[in-house]
Amino acid sequence: xxxxxxxxxxxxxxxxxxxxxxxxxxxxxxxxxxxxxxxxxxxxxxxxxxxxxxxxxxxxxxxxxxxxxxxxxxxxxxxxxxxxxxxxxxxxxxxxxxxxxxxxxxxxxxxxx
Amino acid sequence: xxxxxxxxxxxxxxxxxxxxxxxxxxxxxxxxxxxxxxxxxxxxxxxxxxxxxxxxxxxxxxxxxxxxxxxxxxxxxxxxxxxxxxxxxxxxxxxxxxxxxxxxxxxxxxxxxxx
Numbered sequence: 001x002x003x004x005x006x007x008x009x010x011x012x013x014x015x016x017x018x019x020x021x022x023x024x025x026x027x028x029x030x031x032x033x034x035x036x037x038x039x040x041x042x043x044x045x046x047x048x049x050x051x052x053x054x055x056x057x058x059x060x061x062x063x064x065x066x067x068x069x070x071x072x073x074x075x076x077x078x079x080x081x082x083x084x085x086x087x088x089x090x091x092x093x094x095x096x097x098x099x100x101x102x103x104x105x106x107x108x109x110x111x112x113x
Numbered sequence: 114x115x116x117x118x119x120x121x122x123x124x125x126x127x128x129x130x131x132x133x134x135x136x137x138x139x140x141x142x143x144x145x146x147x148x149x150x151x152x153x154x155x156x157x158x159x160x161x162x163x164x165x166x167x168x169x170x171x172x173x174x175x176x177x178x179x180x181x182x183x184x185x186x187x188x189x190x191x192x193x194x195x196x197x198x199x200x201x202x203x204x205x206x207x208x209x210x211x212x213x214x215x216x217x218x219x220x221x222x223x224x225x226x227x228x
Contacts, residue, residue, distance in 0.1 A: 043219030096169035
């Protein structure tokens with residue numbers, strides 16, 4: 001079964017870069033990699049996605065390995081507001097003819113002032 | 114613009130009772146998804162509606178769960194009868210398109226506790 005593997009928790013100092021890793025060795029060619037984060041008492045919130053190439057947006061960067069079996073979410077300057085659980089998700093093309101999210105267990109990021 | 118809303122935010126019921134969860138997606142989003150996270154586990158997909166049709170219900174755990182989306186607007190998820198293992202947080206999400214790059218917008222979730 002498709003799955004993603006992430007560290008349970010990580011810590012970072014405020015205003016320093018954070019690299020959140022994810023392994024997805026079962027990924028297929030049509031599967032997208034999505035990252036979401038979840039703040040306390042809220043639902044998951046979209047951060048970034050990619051397929052093969054590295055991606056940048058205003059929130060973060062996504063570095064995807066050449067074989068696509070791993071990826072890294074990069075927060076360039078962590079702030080206290082970035083403390084959250086970060087989910088690495090495979091968006092799988094399935095037999096239903098649509099895509100479906102497969103969530104990892106998430107990494108709880110703690111940002112130290 | 115209003116985001117995805119879910120009602121109730123919390124529900125506490127006894128084993129054997131019935132509970133109905135409601136989700137209002139973002140206006141204009143044809144795609145509506147249900148997920149749940151049970152204690153200590155990852156968030157898992159339950160089902161996907163495109164408008165009022167069930168596109169994928171492969172994640173529904175058993176026939177005690179019934180999801181509907183009459184008229185292609187809001188959706189309900191009914192659990193009847195509820196069991197202890199149904200306790201968890203139920204999330205609803207919506208999206209505009211079906212492509213692999215489309216993001217989903219999640220509601221805050223309904224925390225269900227079955228005693």
